[in-house]
Ligand SMILES: NC(=O)c1ccc[n+]([C@@H]2O[C@H](COP(=O)([O-])OP(=O)(O)OC[C@H]3O[C@@H](n4cnc5c(N)ncnc54)[C@H](O)[C@@H]3O)[C@@H](O)[C@H]2O)c1
């Protein structure tokens with residue numbers, strides 16, 4: 001029992017994409033070893049190696065992607081591969097490895113099992129966002145994208161309170177004076193949102209966490225909203241600092257007074273493969289020091 005929902009509908013694996021973070025010295029040699037391993041099994045593969053900020057344009061419909069890196073590499077790959085419905089096997093070459101629980105020493109066993117269709121495949125809801133700003137209101141292209149962990153609005157200049165109005169639906173809105181707001185998926189609940197006092201959600205729950213960062217009041221609490229919520233954030237006038245929109249801690253865009261940010265559940269979920277060796281609760285204990293008991 002892994003604590004994850006499993007879906008064995010992986011299908012035949014004929015072509016694999018390896019997404020390798022070349023900032024990790026082991027990534028290049030490991031990608032070659034994986035290619036040889038796959039070739040021996042008659043499976044074609046291609047490597048996308050990157051260092052730092054990267055653009056992966058995926059034109060082929062791969063049956064599987066393998067990430068070589070840390071959690072950040074899985075976040076990067078998910079944003080691009082989830083809409084294409086490509087499942088991801090994350091092999092951990094990072095430091096923390098909360099999402100990337102397949103160990104670099106066990107990859108052969110795990111990949112072998114995946115090729116045989118013996119899989120633990122989880123589905124993780126993602127967020128989609130779009131920004132209406134001056135340029136898009138004047139007919140320019142609207143900025144849009146998706147996030148696996150979180151979409152964060154925060155002050156980026158001198159440390160000042162940020163004023164944000166979040167519309168939960170037509171009739172309900174909340175005014176925040178805070179350092180910013182984290183909009184998180186359940187996957188992201190163990191990342192920035194957890195550090196900001198948010199609740200831990202099982203990563204396969206469909207929900208949106210709305211979590212203010214250091215709100216200037218004693219009464220705000222993080223909220224867990226239904227996944228079908230359509231949120232609209234108004235960037236109020238007269239901000240006293242610069243504002244930034246950050247996506248999965250990897251992409252950032254400037255925000256201005258008068259901008260409106262729309263956040264909702266993305267139309268496609270990320271499909272993540274697990275080794276099945278440890279449950280989510282065991283990972284919580286091992287990585288985040290969750291006691292899960294009185295001791
Ligand atoms: N104060 C904070 O804790 C803080 C501040 C900024 C960003 N972040 C998080 O970092 C994420 C980006 O991660 P990264 O690896 O690209 O950058 P990074 O290397 O700066 O990551 C921060 C840490 O968060 C871990 N992490 C990432 N996603 C996680 C998840 N879903 N559950 C548990 N731990 C997770 C990473 O392994 C890493 O140790 C952002 O989405 C945001 O949630 C956290």
Ligand SMILES: Nc1ncnc2c1ncn2[C@@H]1O[C@H](COP(=O)(O)OP(=O)(O)OP(=O)(O)O)[C@@H](O)[C@H]1O
Pocket residue numbers: 021023052053054068069070071072073074076093094095096097098100249250
């Ligand atoms: N495509 C990308 N664009 C921008 N930054 C990226 C991208 N991929 C990875 N990063 C960043 O590069 C850094 C290192 O990547 P990665 O997460 O793979 O390794 P790590 O930080 O050692 O692992 P872990 O997150 O598990 O501790 C992270 O800060 C991550 O956010």
